[in-house]
Amino acid sequence: MAGPEISPAAIVSHHKAFRAVLDWKKDSLQVLREYLIRWQRSGLAHVDVHGNTILHFLAIDGNASAFKQLFEDGLLTSEMLKKGNLRGDTTLHEAARFGRCNVVEIMLDKDEGLALARNSLGETPLYVAVASGKKDLFDLLKGKLNEDNVTRRRNDGCTLLHAAVVGEYYRLAFEIVKSFPYLAQAQDEKGLTALNLLASKPLSFKSGSAYSFINLGSRSFIPVQLIRCLIYLCIPPMDNRTKSSTDTEDPQNQSDIPQPKTSLWLTKLTSGYRRVLRVSKLLRGVDDIKQNHALAVLLAKILIGDEEDWSRYTYGESTMEPCKDHGQMNDSVSLQRPNLDSTIVSPKNNRMRNPLIQAVENSIEELVEEILEKFPDAAYTVDKNGKNILHIAVEKKDKRLYDYLKTKVHKDVMLTAIDNQGNSILHLATKQGNCPRIVLGHLNQMAWDVCWFKRIWYDSPPHFQYHRNFVGKTASELFQENHVSLRENAEKALKDMNSGLMLVATLIGTVNYATLFTIPGGFVDDKNSASFGRPKFFSTKKEDQVLSFLWYTGVALFSSLIALTAMLLIQLSRFTNDDFFMTLPVRYLGSLAALFVSTIFTIAACAETYLIIEINVNPYQAMWPAIGFLILISIDVVYLTFHYLYFAFRCSVSFTGQEM
Template identity: 75%
Template sequence: MAASGTSSTAGDATVSHHDAFRELLNRQKDHLPPVLVDYLGRPQGGHLGHIDVDGNTVLHFLAIDGDESAFKELSEKGLITSEMLRKGNFRGNTALHEAARFGHLSVVKIMLEKEEGLALARNNLGETPLYVAVAAGKKDVYDFVKQKLVGKENDVTRRNDGSSLLHAAVVAEYYDLALEIVESFPHLVGAHDEKGITALSVQASKPLSFKSGSAYSFINLGSRSFIPIQLIRCLIYLCIIPPMDQRAIPTGDEENPPRKNCSFLPQPITELKWKLISGYRWILRRVSILIRGVDDIKQKHTLAMLLAKRLIAKETDWSHYTYGESSTEPWKNQGQTDHSVPLHPIERRPNLHFAAVTTASSPRNNRMRNPLIQAVENSIEELVEAILETFPDAAYTVDRNGKNILHIAVEQKDKLLYDYLKTKVRKDMMLRAIDNQGNTILHLATKQGTSPRILLGHLNQMAWDVCWFKRIWYDSSCHFQYHRNLDGKTARELFQENHVTLRENAEKALKDMNNGLMLVSTLIGTVNYATLFSIPGGYVDDNESKSFGRPKFFSTKKEDQLLVFLWYTGVALFSSVIALASMLVIQLSRFTDDDFFMTLPLKYVGALAALFVSAIFTVAACVETYLIIEINVNPYYLMWPLVGFLILLSIDVVYLTFDYMYFAIRCAFSFTGQEM
């Protein structure tokens, strides 16, 4: 007690920032050490000192931790003053900003009861606590602070660069919160920042927020490293039906995932039954987490599309995206165009961290970002369809390089979007258009690479590029093959120039892979050839027997099984020979651009199919051998897992090539344009 009293008495002289920081870090939550009480009660403003490199004070740390009891204790003792609450760190964030960022509603309530005007405080970026809460997705804090700001004249919905609450919610993909902001602040729908970016423009730059841009669309199979697992996820995604009236997306950790509207999930039954299946609980838990994770993704996609439709529906005219130009301070003059509330001067108070809205130093003439152009560039098909259904005239806009949306779809090699746009626009006019660099649609089809959503190797990428060039060749005008752009190059010359390195890499990759596969085919063929001379049971070696030299199991009850074994071995042998021959033909190919269109993929698939058949029948012959010699082991326990593994591996290896060949064959039979 004496020591405690001494510490208290000498607190003004001995308690430093270092001591306060150490006690703050080592304290137990909901317990305020006496040293901190002494430190905060020091005279001469010592309690306002920054105690870490970011400029945070004691109140900042208590707000970050959400220590409600500490705030109540300090408030009851009168140790929290308005000056302390207004104190900001080096980023200008007050303790209220930090409490709002981390979603500590109880602490937010205590601070606003003490200093209601703190809700108008801005950090160095001009962000209010309301903005910070939205950016962090803290809906309960947003609802409370919003009620406190009712009737305030200051515009708390924007920060210095003109970014609004709606921008913040969409950037962080909190679409449930964005929908509420649209209802509460409808004037923010068309609001844009100093770069001309609206909330719809932000959403058009997020392909993963939509099914068409995610790994859960069947068209994007191959965007993940192992296709069979991605296929399972797509099937789960297809089976889940999101509730129509549920906006919020609950969160949960791995051990306690949120429960969703998935009636087929394993639910807790009785304790006895759970004990009976205790060996499978880990698997069931992982499957449940997988399903719930896919369900969360589908919820996000549903909410993103709902928000996009709301934003598009509230647009009155698309011309400001097409022809409008930003003013000196574009987002401050939107009251005349998007029915926004006029901004008022920001009230200044002593030591309260309000930041005046910055003005542009020089006039800007930047056109507003066109969400349709962005959606086409990012291959967000749902968003493109929603915009064109409401604003059909938006299809005839061009980007800063003079490319229309059909040009961009061709450049992105998006076959679905390209086919869709041809049905929605005057394709003859748009197909014949030329951009500012003199490039025709055929020139734009020469771009190396494919849609970034698919992970392709050099072989498949080269094949897709050749096929896509032929596909656009069929649709383009005949004279485009002779047209030269401003660099003096025809489309074919530009294609060959862009694909020199890729063609060489594809040739090298295919030959290197062939070397390994040829070795495997040779080994399988050798093993099966040797097996024909060492069949189960051996041969009759009695010179006086009529069956001399024939298999011993002939004319016995195992004759049928032996014949099956010989058939399996023969098929495996001949399949390995076919695979080896196909690979030798590939090695001797010329590897021209046209070879990559159909010849090489067909030989490649044929060789892999033959090798797969050879491996399967070799495994089957092994199993048949176990059955013939009657070993006391069930060979099917080994066979079916091995066959399943080979099937999954084959799907992962050849799916992209099969998908390409289907598209290439369909194009070859569907289009009868000019010959290349």
């Protein structure tokens, strides 16, 4: 969009007006008056690369008094306010995006038709406000527009509810569903409903976030993640009479949100508890996340409750008419309540996506449970590849969801099903990959893949070990093929790490062995003494301290020898697939545990030495922080392996007698 030819003087005027808006002073209003008089006839010029005018920035800053005064002076017209930037956003769009209610009210008092303007994506100011989570703007604009104008879609068929769910503004989504319940089942041009969008957001639920104990290891340092999980666990869910002080979606109230009923004293206690939480930035962040998770579950219940028949997700093609020209939608395209015939479905995607399939793919347990609670028959749907939800859970290596689904479905039917490529559930268990959202190293990944394959093997019908897919491969052959590279990488990584740890264990053992012959105080060297060859501090008040020192040193020495032996066994292993199941993880964990004990007792022996020779230093001031640091590091290093061994041991005990 080309503006009028700009003279050097005009460029200065742009700069001066722009500066006046950014640094508002007493004379800024007069500067804007002169600027608007200059450009009133020829039209406002764009002042940045995005095509924004001075009025766009004035609206972003929320300077309501300036707008009011300029309107009174007759310097602002509807045409000037309708001028869009390169994205088609008008001044009202920007005011709505940043929640400038006062500015929006002033503009609408001048011309309510401004609320109907649409940008290049087909978004109205109301849509922009919802997409930015501005509930106060939603309430304001909803009250000034009729229902058809409020529910206008974007060019791609997205509704206000789609926008709220995409932005994860779930409290605002509640308000939208309450005001326009028929939007719960509305589809965009891809055939996606709000429930579809919610099913693609695992981080909006506890089961998909880093605050679930099952997902320990999804963050880089496990002890810190564990602390955050414990804080999350201790925070109570928000009551309908309490609210977050930093909530930008609904600063007024939450009375319309369905919440479990609680007693008055518990409500007051929760409210006071939450005020304490808001003091700390860490606690406030965890609190916000927990409340958002609770709201996501409540929204899911409402959306699922509005579904009357799951067959539209499960069977065949949609019978809805596609929009002939969804790329150029005009203002007449709007939802008709309660008629949903205008719901847009892309001609290329006549079949709607199944939210249950999406929830299983994203390991959202809460959503899976809610759907199956109301629609048990939905469990027997399949995706485009012919895989049922149990197949998908196995493919994703989600052990908790897999165990849950086995209790909710006819597991014999689900376990014996074959997908479109002839793969059995055992074939799907051979795929290489992490369990949901947990970052694993080569060793833990290989061990987990072997264990998971065995776990599904135990559940599968016996004849599946001979079953071949359409490529002509059994599950065992497919597992070997898929894990050649991973097995080699795991072997190399374990050997390289083991070599370094062997050096450390050898050094610790050597130091402690030498220390046994150079104990504090030395030995009695008088051949005529009855205590010849014994430590000098024996038979003194320091004898107990010397004995403790020798005890610490001896334990450190033997622990280092045990660690060295376990590491040698690792180095000499054959590194077959079965070795990764139990043998290598046990040896790895055992060697690290022995090395940890050796290090701790070496530190204790050092501290005891300071006490024996009576140096004017308190060794415990350094010893306990050092031990605490080692404990934190050890937890981070061994947790995933320890957790794996616990799961593998349970599998071995549960299926004793079954052979692979």
